[in-house]
Amino acid sequence: MASQSCQRGPENAHMHPKGPCCSALCFLCSLGSSPHGSSLGPLRKCGRRSKPVQSSPEGSRVAEWPDGLLSLLLLLWSLLPSAGGLELEMAGTTQIVFLHEDVTIPCKILGSLHLDLSIVGVIWSLKKDGDESEVFKFYGDQLEAVRPGANVSLLGLEHGDASLYLPRFELWEAGEYQCKVVVTPEKKEGTTRLEVVAHPNMSLSEKPATARGGKEKLIICQLDGFYPEALDIKWMGSALKDSHFQEITEGVVTGPTVKNDDGTFSVTSSLALKPALEDHMYQCVVWHRSWLMPQSLNVTVFENTRDSTHGTVPPTAEVGPPVSEPRSVMIYVTIIGLCILLFSVIVCGLWKWKRLTTSNTGLCLRLDVRCGSTSTVNCI
Template sequence: MTSQSCQRGPESAHVNYKGPCHTAVCRHSSSLLGCNLEPPNKHGGQSKPVPSSAVGSSWVTGLLRMLLLLLWYMPVAGGLEVKTEERQMVFLHDNVTVLCKIPGSPCLDITTVGIIWSRKKEWNESETSVYQFYGSHREAIRPGANVSLLGLERGDASLLLPRIELSEAGEYRCKLVVTPQKAEGTTRLDVVASPAMKLFVKPATERNGEEQHVICKLDGFYPEAFDVKWGKSTLNDPHFQAITEGIVTGPTVRNDDGTFSVTSSLALRPALEDHGNTFFCVVSHKSLLDSKRLSVMLPEKRPVEIYFTIVGPCVLLALVLALVIVYCLWRWSSGRVRQENKDFYAAEMLSS
């Protein structure tokens, strides 16, 4: 392996590279390219003679641009390779880097490099341009799209996309020319959104027949496919016990931003021993590396609740029985008094 030097202006950078190192002498400027290949500007309102070397440099730049454009339409030449990822999964609104690199650590003169990034939409086969760079031309068709020119000098043509949207999923193609060679690679970009999850107990009401409901809500997820499972554990058996009855999972609802929401509920008619049990909602989704489990404990009945649910009915029954007994005694007592009165009047009439 030999050490070669790429001269950029007054500085030299030495890198190890298996292959040709395109050299160029260029002066530093504040431009994005870092090299000024245009004729000298006018200073102080007076024009200075343009050296023939500058005119030649401008002519060479135009010729290189024409050559780079011509290479886009030629068959892919051998000798140059780019490394891309077959598939990348990224999260909604993240800043994303779509990889495209030349293996090794090349040292490139970017005046001989051209790159075009394009995207094939999911729902059709047409390709749209995302970013272009060749010669002194640099254009971001997708707002914010960028390729670092410092990285490009080291063979890194990766595409930077700030705040990715769901609509930007698809197949991205990286076409790279290092004159006179050409290579390309593709990456499938999947944009996903993780669900925001909430689990809570909805108290029983007369309307729902004194049932309690455990509610599991998912919001803001993409893609639409998901899976929800229910289970419980008790004080006597802390292991997960699957629940398959009393479950109602509603239809998914599309949000304004293209993500989805859904609600799943578990209906309970808890006996006294069910209070204090823990219930689980287990969610599976493409955006989650593993299933996520949420848990909630069914509140234990407080002493007042126990009084009204157990002692209360007993007291009420006792009161009813007491009233029945009092009524019966009253009827018996009233009947006895009336009979005594009849006997008294009958005795009076006989004596008279």
């Protein structure tokens, strides 16, 4: 037999503190009392305040859902009235996340100081390519992480935070996430689209070209593991004695984008260098969605030895010319020369001042001796 609070008829339904007894919660209560129904444990205390679910150190308790309970919840979801005062705060229309990083999708119930978890339900789902699949669901003390590792902190949920935590986000998980919240007898839902990106791994290498007896040199810019596929590569060059970089188009070959087994992409771009009479600095500049600003790698080619060194240029909105080694030496020599000159001027000035002072003092003494007087003589 169902508990007394679930046996209310239409004549006293208006006395229910949370709404009519035909609400989803009371309907679940009646199902729980049936010998053939699905028991929801704490939900049998319909209309009464039960103790909040205590969370484990991981922030959740995992219990198996009875068969058919999900379909009942979805059916009852449509029976609940739309929320008049229940409001959700989401991250926004689109949230950018990084591949293989832990992700938290915000979903907060506004104005909630403390919630009784016995009347709270949360369902997170993912809609992608027209199909909708569940990620996480919680109702009463029943919790299931359909996606391994998915979690909503019950401690946070008591204070209105239904944010979803997903560890190590993968490419296939991008899509529209829907947060459905029930605080009996009200319901509310919100959506956020997640888009995943991955930084390109950049590297520079060089090897002799096969043409012209190996007198040419190839500089190779390798980009691996980036997502999405769209990417722009440019080569810039400048003589070390110059301060202006210009785009290089001659001798540049960029191969087709290759899709890796994990869904990311790779591409290679090369620059063929001809023998020159002076040293040059070359840069491989890359634009990708995962960066706010372009990044680049640079290589310096010294023509006198045909040796080269390379390093990383900090990302800038506009790639500027790096300071070359000869110019740095010139600056240091100039600074040292100015310091030596200033020191010489100071020493010379002190020496002249001291000499003038000594000369005037000697003149006064000679005047005293010559006059044979003890009177005071003012020296000028």
